[in-house]
Amino acid sequence: MTGESVGREWTGADLAVVVGDYVAQLEKTLAGKPVDRATHDRAVRFVTGKSDMPISWKQGEISAVLSLIGLPTLKDMPPRWSYDEALLEAVEAQLAAKPTLLAVAVRPAALFAAPPAIPLIEAAPPKPMPMPMDEQLIRVIQRFDMSGREADDRFLRGLGVASVVAHEARRLAERGRPDLADEVRPTNDRDPEGCDVIGFGLDERPRLLVVKTTLAGDLAPFSLTQAEYALSDAQPDAFRVRRVYDLLGEARFYRLKPPFA
Numbered sequence: 457m458t459g460e461s462v463g464r465e466w467t468g469a470d471l472a473v474v475v476g477d478y479v480a481q482l483e484k485t486l487a488g489k490p491v492d493r494a495t496h497d498r499a500v501r502f503v504t505g506k507s508d509m510p511i512s513w514k515q516g517e518i519s520a521v522l523s524l525i526g527l528p529t530l531k532d533m534p535p536r537w538s539y540d541e542a543l544l545e546a547v548e549a550q551l552a553a554k555p556t557l558l559a560v561a562v563r564p565a566a567l568f569a570a571p572p573a574i575p576l577i578e579a580a581p582p583k584p585m586p587m588p589m590d591e592q593l594i595r596v597i598q599r600f601d602m603s604g605r606e607a608d609d610r611f612l613r614g615l616g617v618a619s620v621v622a623h624e625a626r627r628l629a630e631r632g633r634p635d636l637a638d639e640v641r642p643t644n645d646r647d648p649e650g651c652d653v654i655g656f657g658l659d660e661r662p663r664l665l666v667v668k669t670t671l672a673g674d675l676a677p678f679s680l681t682q683a684e685y686a687l688s689d690a691q692p693d694a695f696r697v698r699r700v701y702d703l704l705g706e707a708r709f710y711r712l713k714p715p716f717a
Contacts (some may be wrong), residue, residue, distance in 0.1 A: 467515065470504045471546035474511060478518045479550050481530055483557055486564035510548070524585070524593060526602030526676040527561045531705065537587050548596050559636070561671060562605045562612055566704055570615060572620035578698065579708045582674040603678040606670055616669025616700045617642050617652050620709070624649045624655040624665070631658055650687030651695070662694055669700040674710065676701060688714045 477500050484491045500511055513577070516536030519529040521544055551558065561647075588598075595675065606612055620638055628637040636656040644650055651664035665689060668678040680688070688695040697712040 475550045490671045523673045528671045534579045573618040574707045576623045583711045615668045620667045650683035662693045
């Protein structure tokens with residue numbers, strides 16, 4: 457389960473070290489500070505007695521857990537889906553001890569240096585998770601509630617909406633409909649409750665777009681509000697979701713439409 461093929465098993469103290477080091481690197485990255493990866497890895501090797509390969513595997517498992525909880529991850533540590541309960545507990549303990557990280561993961565300093573609208577790249581919706589969610593993972597996700605934090609942050613939400621407006625307008629203009637592109641806009645009080653952007657298909661039919669924005673990856677959890685579900689039921693032909701993710705990285709999004717399971 458741990459991805460380590462040789463040597464002694466990871467102890468609780470070892471896991472605290474490697475997770476703590478990962479979180480320290482993530483904090484620096486979100487603050488826009490340089491990270492000396494080699495120095496960090498030497499420190500983890502010295503304290504845990506582990507070699508590079510087991511440490512690399514464990515860092516990948518940390519990336520997997522953080523991505524499922526809804527936090528950004530270190531880009532040079534791709535997820536590995538072999539994590540176990542002990543690692544999940546170690547990650548939970550580190551996040552509980554770092555409440556400022558949860559806030560910074562929604563609104564890092566780098567966010568304020570971003571343009572008013574970030575160019576987005578469309579991607580396919582993510583494939584099903586490589587491993588099923590168990591009760592412990594669901595509890596941890598609910599405890600830190602990153603999707604709720606993101607939904608409550610007006611700056612992050614506004615940046616996501618502006619980025620989707622710009623993308624939708626550009627898409628229509630590139631397809632020969634600059635007239636429709638000019639009509640794409642954020643919603644106001646006169647629009648139906650439960651959507652963020654008024655867009656259009658090439659058939660000129662309005663699209664009621666809900667924008668869900670995260671700095672984390674494509675597997676970060678999110679949910680629809682009661683108003684959004686109600687609107688999707690009332691106008692399923694018009695209702696659409698734009699899930700914007702990795703906003704300060706590759707800045708991608710994928711589309712979803714009713715029915716929602």
